[in-house]
Amino acid sequence: MSATPLPQTIALTGGAGMMATLLRPYLERAGHNVRLIDLVPAPAPRRHETLHIGSVVDATFMNAAIAGTDAVIHLGGIHREKSWEELVATNITGTQVTLEAARINGVKRVLLASSTHAVGFHPLDAARDGRHLAPRPDTYYGVSKAAMEALGSLYADKFAMKVVSARIGTGGERPENVRTLSSWLSPADSYRLVEATLNGLGAPGHHVLWAVSANSRGWADLSAGRRIGFNPLDDAEDFAAEVGAEENAPNVLLGGQWASSSHQIGVDNYSGLPAK
Numbered sequence: 001m002s003a004t005p006l007p008q009t010i011a012l013t014g015g016a017g018m019m020a021t022l023l024r025p026y027l028e029r030a031g032h033n034v035r036l037i038d039l040v041p042a043p044a045p046r047r048h049e050t051l052h053i054g055s056v057v058d059a060t061f062m063n064a065a066i067a068g069t070d071a072v073i074h075l076g077g078i079h080r081e082k083s084w085e086e087l088v089a090t091n092i093t094g095t096q097v098t099l100e101a102a103r104i105n106g107v108k109r110v111l112l113a114s115s116t117h118a119v120g121f122h123p124l125d126a127a128r129d130g131r132h133l134a135p136r137p138d139t140y141y142g143v144s145k146a147a148m149e150a151l152g153s154l155y156a157d158k159f160a161m162k163v164v165s166a167r168i169g170t171g172g173e174r175p176e177n178v179r180t181l182s183s184w185l186s187p188a189d190s191y192r193l194v195e196a197t198l199n200g201l202g203a204p205g206h207h208v209l210w211a212v213s214a215n216s217r218g219w220a221d222l223s224a225g226r227r228i229g230f231n232p233l234d235d236a237e238d239f240a241a242e243v244g245a246e247e248n249a250p251n252v253l254l255g256g257q258w259a260s261s262s263h264q265i266g267v268d269n270y271s272g273l274p275a276k
C-alpha cells in the first residue's frame with residue numbers, strides 16, 4: 001500500500017457533530033489540516049483547523065469550502081428519522097452538492113457516512129457472509145442513506161473518484177447497550193476508515209463497506225473494508241461489563257428497533273429523548 005503523503009487537507013462536513021468531535025483528535029495527531037464545515041461552529045478549533053459555517057445544501061458555499069482540499073469526509077446531515085422533506089433536502093441534496101463540489105474541485109477521495117439503516121430490514125445474518133446487501137431501508141432516513149450510496153456510485157463511476165460508502169453501525173465513545181456491542185465503531189476505527197479513504201487502494205471506485213469495529217459479537221463481514229485497507233482493531237467487548245442487560249427482545253434485523261412497527265416513519269421518534 002502506498003503511504004498517504006502528509007499533511008492532507010481534509011474537508012470534514014458535520015464538523016461540529018458527535019462523530020466529527022471524536023475524530024478530530026486523531027486527524028490532529030496524524031498531522032492533517034482540517035476544515036470543519038457545519039451549520040454551527042465546532043467548539044475549540046485548534047491551529048490546524050478552520051471553521052466554515054454554512055449548509056451542505058448551499059453549492060456556492062460548498063464549492064468554496066472544498067476548494068484546495070485533498071479529501072472530503074461527509075458526516076454533515078440529519079442522523080435520525082425526520083420528515084421526508086427535511087431528509088431529502090439535507091441528506092440527499094446535501095450529498096449531491098457535496099459530491100459535485102468535490103468533482104468541480106478535482107477532489108478524488110470522498111467518504112460518505114451511510115448507515116445500517118439503509119439495509120435495516122435485512123436479517124443480521126445477511127451481513128455475515130460478505131455478499132453485498134441491496135438497499136432495504138427501515139426509515140426515510142435509511143432511504144436517504146441508500147440515495148447517498150447511489151450518488152456515491154454515480155460519482156465514482158462517472159468521474160473516476162474513490163468514494164467510500166461506509167455503512168456505519170453505531171458511533172460513540174463507547175458502546176452503550178447490548179445491541180451496540182455488535183454494531184459499535186470506535187473513534188480510533190473511524191480514523192482508520194478515514195485513512196482507508198485517503199490511501200491509493202481501490203481508486204477509482206465505489207466501495208460499500210461495513211464501518212464497525214472488530215467486535216467479538218459483531219455480525220459484519222469486514223472483507224469489503226479490508227480490500228481498501230480498512231482494518232478495524234477495537235472490540236466493543238472490552239466494555240461489555242459496563243453495559244447493562246438487554247432491555248427488549250434480541251434484535252434479529254440490522255436496523256434493530258428502527259425496523260420495528262413502533263418506530264414511525266416521517267417523524268422524530270426521539271423528540272424530547274436523548275437521540276440514539
Ligand SMILES: NC(=O)c1ccc[n+]([C@@H]2O[C@H](COP(=O)([O-])OP(=O)(O)OC[C@H]3O[C@@H](n4cnc5c(N)ncnc54)[C@H](O)[C@@H]3O)[C@@H](O)[C@H]2O)c1
Pocket residue numbers: 013014015016017018019020037038039040054055056057074075076077078079080090094113114115116167168169170171172
Ligand atoms: N452516530 C451514529 O451512530 C451514526 C451511524 C451511522 C451513520 N451516521 C451518520 O454519520 C453522520 C454523523 O453522525 P453524528 O452522530 O455525528 O450526527 P450529529 O447530529 O452529531 O452530527 C451531524 C452534524 O451535521 C450538521 N448538519 C446538519 N445539517 C447540516 C447542513 N445542512 N449543513 C451543514 N451541516 C449540517 C449538524 O449541525 C451536526 O453538527 C451523519 O450523517 C449520520 O447519519 C451516524
Ligand SMILES: O=C(O)[C@H]1O[C@@H](O)[C@H](O)[C@@H](O)[C@@H]1O
Pocket residue numbers: 079080114115116117168169170171183255256275276
Ligand atoms: O443504529 C444505530 O445505532 C445508529 O444508526 C445511525 O445511522 C444513526 O445516525 C444513529 O442515530 C443510530 O444510533
